[in-house]
Amino acid sequence: MTALFFSTSCIAQEGIYAGIGWNSYFAKEQVNSSDKTYQFTHSNASKHNGFLTQSLGNYGVGFQLGIRKNINNKLNKNILTLDAQYYLNYQNVLLESTFANFKIETKANYNHGFRVALGHRFNKIHPYIIVQAFYQNITSKNSAVENGGIIYDVEDDGTILPNILDDNGGAFSNEVFSFLGGFGVEFPIKKKFTFHIEYVPMKYVEYGIRDVVNESNYFVNNLMVNQLQVGVKYYFVNLFK
Numbered sequence: 001m002t003a004l005f006f007s008t009s010c011i012a013q014e015g016i017y018a019g020i021g022w023n024s025y026f027a028k029e030q031v032n033s034s035d036k037t038y039q040f041t042h043s044n045a046s047k048h049n050g051f052l053t054q055s056l057g058n059y060g061v062g063f064q065l066g067i068r069k070n071i072n073n074k075l076n077k078n079i080l081t082l083d084a085q086y087y088l089n090y091q092n093v094l095l096e097s098t099f100a101n102f103k104i105e106t107k108a109n110y111n112h113g114f115r116v117a118l119g120h121r122f123n124k125i126h127p128y129i130i131v132q133a134f135y136q137n138i139t140s141k142n143s144a145v146e147n148g149g150i151i152y153d154v155e156d157d158g159t160i161l162p163n164i165l166d167d168n169g170g171a172f173s174n175e176v177f178s179f180l181g182g183f184g185v186e187f188p189i190k191k192k193f194t195f196h197i198e199y200v201p202m203k204y205v206e207y208g209i210r211d212v213v214n215e216s217n218y219f220v221n222n223l224m225v226n227q228l229q230v231g232v233k234y235y236f237v238n239l240f241k
Contacts (some may be wrong), residue, residue, distance in 0.1 A: 001231050004031070004125060007216040012096060012192060013188065013194055013233075013235045013239055014068050014069065014070045014075050014191065014235065014241075015067065015068065015139030015235050015236075015237050015238030015239050015240060015241075016065075016066070016067050016098075016236060016237050016239065017065075017066055017068065017233045017234060017235040017236065018063075018064065018065050018233070018234055018236065019062075019063070019064035019065075019066070019069070019196075019231055019232060019233035019234070020061070020062070020063055020064075020231055021061070021062040021063075021089075021198075021229040021230060021231020021232075022061060022062075022229065022230050022231060023059065023060040023061060023062050023089055023090075023197070023228065023229045024058065024059050024228050025044065025058045025060065025062075025091060025093050025108075025163075025225055025226065025227055025228075026042035026043070026044065026045045026225075026226045027058070027061070027091075027093045027095060027108055027145070027220060027223070027224065027225040027226070028041055028042070028044075028095075028223075028224055029041065029042055029043070029095050029106050029221055029223045029224070029226070030204075030218060030221070030222040031097075031104065031220075031221050031222075032143075032158065032220050033217075033218070033219050034215070034216060034217055034218045034219070034220075035191075036239060037071075038092070038144075038219070040100070042095050042097040042104075042106075043095065044058050044094070044095060044207075046092055046145050056117065058091070058092065058093040058094075059178055060080070060089060060090045060227055061089075061090050061092045061093055061120075062087060062089040062090070062227075062231065063087065063089075064085050064086070064087045064231075064233070065086050065087075066083050066084060066085030066086065066087075066220040067083070067084055067085075067239070068081055068083045069081070069082045069083075069234075069240060070104075070240070072120075072201065073211075077107075077199070078225045079108055079120065079121065079122070080119065080120060080121075081117075081118070081119040081121060081126065081128065082116070082117070082118060082119075083115075083116060083117040083118075083119070083128070083158050084114070084115075084116050085114065085115050085116070085117070085130065086112075086113070087108060087112065087113065087115065087134075088108070088110065088111075088112040088115055089111050089112070089229075090109075090110050090225065091108045091110055091111065091225060092107070092109065092110075093107065093108040093225060094106075094107045094167040094224075095107070095108075099210055100144065101144060102143040102144035102222075103133070103141075103142075103143050104140075104141065104142045104143075104144075104213050104235070105139075105140070105141045105142075106138065106139070106140050106141075106205065106221065107138065107140075108136065108138055108193065108223065108225045109138065109139060109171055110137050111134050111135060111136045111137065111176075111202075111225070112134060112135060113132060113133050113134020113135055113176075114132065114133055114134070115131060115132030115133070115134075116130075116131050117129065117130045117131075117184070119186075124188060125184075125186075125187065125219070126185065126186040126187070126194075127183065127184070127185045128183065128184055128185075128186070128191070129182070129185060130178075130181060130182035130184065130198070130200060131178070131181065132177075132178050132181055132182070133175065133176070133177045133178075134175070134178075135173040135174065135175055135176070135177055135222070136170055136173060136174055136176055136202070136205045137172070137173045137174060137206065137226070138173070138174070138178050138223060139170065139171045139172075140170065140207070140209070140221065141169075142170075142209055142219055145209050145210070145211050145217060145218065146211055146212060146213070147169075147192070147209040147210055147211060147212060147217060148169075148212040149167060149168045149170075149207060149209070150164055150166070150167050150209070150210070151164070151166040151167075151172050151207055152164060152165065152207065152208045152210060153165055153174065153206070154206035154207075154208045154220055154221075155206070156206065156219050158206075160208040160210060160218060160220065167206060171201060171240050172207075174196070174205050174206075174207060176202060176203050177203065178200075178202060178203045179221065181200060181201060181202070181203065182199060182200030182201060183198070183199060184196055184197060184198035184199070184200060184229075185197055185198075186233075190191070191230060191236075192234055192235045192236065193225070193233070193234055194232065194233045194234070194235075195231075195232055196229075196230075196231055196233060197228075197229070198227075198228070198229045198231075199226070199227070199228050199229075200226065200227045200229070201226045202224055202225050202226055203229070204223065204224050205220050205222070205224070206220070206221070206223065206224040206225075207220075207221055209221075210222045
């Protein structure tokens with residue numbers, strides 16, 4: 001694969017593309033109870049001890065559909081690139097903790113959203129930075145609180161808001177904005193194919209549960225799912241030619 005990268009001439013991929021990638025995840029969640037009895041962090045544990053895999057414990061798949069514009073200088077050399085993309089990542093990451101009086105389970109199901117990426121082409125190497133806005137889908141269970149299936153939105157300072165994210169105890173989604181939230185590097189394989197590696201850290205997703213009888217009894221959760229993706233893109237039409 002490496003020999004293929006360096007034997008390929010500098011190709012300026014541009015236009016509409018579709019991509020697929022293999023993802024690995026590091027997820028952790030901070031959990032705080034209203035009475036401060038429980039203040040802990042749990043995370044997904046890796047079964048492997050190799051390079052990077054100590055913290056990347058779950059695997060999934062990602063899909064992308066996007067468009068890229070190359071911004072050339074007067075010498076017609078590709079200097080800057082600008083991407084706009086919609087993406088979907090299947091996660092299936094489960095976090096569990098069991099205590100004497102209760103059990104908590106949090107599952108990151110998937111996320112999807114939009115992002116833009118600004119890059120700079122250095123011959124065959126194309127690094128870029130990412131800004132994104134997306135929805136993270138979560139399923140949360142906590143046997144310590146009888147919340148009637150209601151999940152509340154939470155401020156960054158931990159204050160539970162009146163906004164309801166879910167009212168039946170099922171999966172719910174919350175929006176997340178991540179500025180300069182990731183970076184990647186891309187290499188050309190063939191005229192229309194590229195290989196990429198991306199690392200995308202995710203801003204915390206805050207949500208809370210509150211006892212329906214005693215509202216002073218509640219839990220606030222802060223979930224984070226960081227992603228490493230290895231994948232390929234196929235550029236199938238150039239609208240800018």
